[in-house]
Amino acid sequence: MAKDYTLSKSSYIKGLQCEKQLYFYKHNYDLKDSVSEMQLAIFKKGTDTGILAQSLFPDGIDASASSHFKYKEGIEKTSKLMLNQNQTIYEAAFVYDEILVIADIVVKSGNTINVYEVKSGTSVTNVIINDAAIQYHVISNAGYKINDFSIIYINRNYIRDGELDIDSLFKIKSVKQKIKSLQKNIYKNINHFNEILSQSEAPQIGIGSHCTNPYQCSFIGTCWKDVPVYSIFNIAGLSQEKKFDLYNKGITELKNIPGDYPLTPLQWLQVNSELRNEKVIKQKEIKSFLAKLKYPLYFLDFESFQPAVPIFDKSKPYQQIPFQFSLHIKESEDSQLKHYEFLAEPATDPRTKLADALIPLIGNSGSIVVYNKVYEVSILNKIATDFPEYAEDLANILSKIVDLMEPFEKRYYYSPDLKGSYSIKYVLPSLVPELSYAGLAIKEGGEASLFYEQLLHEEDYRKIESVKEALLRYCELDTLAMVKIVERLREISNEFHN
Numbered sequence: 001m002a003k004d005y006t007l008s009k010s011s012y013i014k015g016l017q018c019e020k021q022l023y024f025y026k027h028n029y030d031l032k033d034s035v036s037e038m039q040l041a042i043f044k045k046g047t048d049t050g051i052l053a054q055s056l057f058p059d060g061i062d063a064s065a066s067s068h069f070k071y072k073e074g075i076e077k078t079s080k081l082m083l084n085q086n087q088t089i090y091e092a093a094f095v096y097d098e099i100l101v102i103a104d105i106v107v108k109s110g111n112t113i114n115v116y117e118v119k120s121g122t123s124v125t126n127v128i129i130n131d132a133a134i135q136y137h138v139i140s141n142a143g144y145k146i147n148d149f150s151i152i153y154i155n156r157n158y159i160r161d162g163e164l165d166i167d168s169l170f171k172i173k174s175v176k177q178k179i180k181s182l183q184k185n186i187y188k189n190i191n192h193f194n195e196i197l198s199q200s201e202a203p204q205i206g207i208g209s210h211c212t213n214p215y216q217c218s219f220i221g222t223c224w225k226d227v228p229v230y231s232i233f234n235i236a237g238l239s240q241e242k243k244f245d246l247y248n249k250g251i252t253e254l255k256n257i258p259g260d261y262p263l264t265p266l267q268w269l270q271v272n273s274e275l276r277n278e279k280v281i282k283q284k285e286i287k288s289f290l291a292k293l294k295y296p297l298y299f300l301d302f303e304s305f306q307p308a309v310p311i312f313d314k315s316k317p318y319q320q321i322p323f324q325f326s327l328h329i330k331e332s333e334d335s336q337l338k339h340y341e342f343l344a345e346p347a348t349d350p351r352t353k354l355a356d357a358l359i360p361l362i363g364n365s366g367s368i369v370v371y372n373k374v375y376e377v378s379i380l381n382k383i384a385t386d387f388p389e390y391a392e393d394l395a396n397i398l399s400k401i402v403d404l405m406e407p408f409e410k411r412y413y414y415s416p417d418l419k420g421s422y423s424i425k426y427v428l429p430s431l432v433p434e435l436s437y438a439g440l441a442i443k444e445g446g447e448a449s450l451f452y453e454q455l456l457h458e459e460d461y462r463k464i465e466s467v468k469e470a471l472l473r474y475c476e477l478d479t480l481a482m483v484k485i486v487e488r489l490r491e492i493s494n495e496f497h498n
């Protein structure tokens with residue numbers, strides 16, 4: 001990267017997470033993993049929150065540089081604005097000892113400043129404190145007197161009621177005392193990082209839990225390249241501690257796990273199935289699971305999104321807002337399969353409309369089949385809490401829910417091609433290979449949320465229609481997949497096995 005400052009607050013934070021990550025970031029940026037649409041959407045949420053929080057301190061002047069690489073523009077703009085007696089500055093850039101930091105909001109009153117760092121999360125974590133500490137170090141050493149340093153973050157308990165109430169949406173917490181106590185370590189860390197950066201090779205640091213904590217590192221593609229695609233890291237339910245214990249013993253492949261290694265019976269089932277290339281089929285357990293399913297069978301799936309800033313009344317930050325369902329109904333074993341679907345118009349509160357569309361389709365008897373019931377149950381419970389007039393009808397739906405994930409999670413059926421997963425995205429191709437998500441424009445729930453959220457700001461009619469169609473086809477396949485999986489489980493439970 002063409003930068004002539006040594007560190008920034010983000011590279012400092014990278015260094016705290018892993019010194020090799022810092023080295024790659026500064027010297028081998030080309031090794032960086034590509035950024036997914038999902039990650040970009042998360043970054044955008046952070047930026048949007050930052051802009052919204054500026055309205056807590058109105059009439060500020062934005063000191064942003066015209067591009068990421070012209071950071072000196074930002075420093076010059078900030079220095080000029082700091083000459084004013086009273087001034088609010090957004091994106092204020094400061095440099096000290098070749099370290100660049102950009103503070104989200106700086107409010108100058110006379111000779112002192114209050115600094116505010118905006119975060120889109122709902123708590124003040126250690127990483128945020130470290131981020132604030134390096135900013136404090138740079139800004140105070142650059143000659144500015146910091147009266148207070150605070151974090152602005154989202155109040156998870158805020159419930160929207162009418163116009164957005166910015167003062168209630170955000171919480172402001174002073175961290176000055178905490179970050180002052182960290183100042184003695186900052187020089188030490190900076191010197192250490194500079195020493196690492198001056199070396200001709202990246203530090204020898206192995207992979208570990210630090211690769212994903214506190215953030216997913218951007219160089220996993222490089223450091224993890226020798227870990228097989230299917231490895232001990234895919235053993236379901238195995239703790240990080242045991243995964244890295246095996247890895248540090250030189251074991252990455254399932255076949256090399258010592259026979260006396262303390263895995264649970266289900267973990268051994270996964271390993272042995274792989275080694276013997278054998279399916280595990282527990283017919284008695286599958287039969288008793290299928291006996292829980294009573295006709296009519298309703299196969300139900302929701303899609304939802306989680307806006308950081310609540311868009312609708314009676315909703316909180318990051319609340320799951322269901323906007324779509326697909327429902328396949330099989331009245332009896334021999335009846336025709338019927339399909340119903342609902343997709344809310346973007347920008348309208350979908351929750352009561354979804355409940356109005358769903359409730360009349362569900363009778364008083366039968367089973368409602370979902371995949372991973374924790375999700376559907378929490379969606380229905382939340383609608384019932386926010387709109388009590390629906391509580392009784394939704395309780396009827398809730399009482400009939402059966403989780404189709406159970407036979408796979410409990411390994412009544414396991415096949416080597418599941419690779420430790422019990423997600424429907426693995427189970428479907430294993431059991432019903434003729435049905436696939438491959439040809440769809442939307443292939444997983446995260447994408448569905450992202451696409452729907454983007455529709456809220458979309459004006460191109462053709463784009464809106466094509467996204468709506470893609471959402472409908474994706475959700476339909478989720479419930480059709482469940483229909484076919486149940487059919488296949490019935491066949492399997494009746495097949496002859498040695």
Ligand code: SF4
Pocket residue numbers: 017018019020021022024205206207208210211212217218219220223224
């Ligand atoms: S992948 Fe892990 S070891 Fe490699 S640079 Fe990132 S955090 Fe460090």
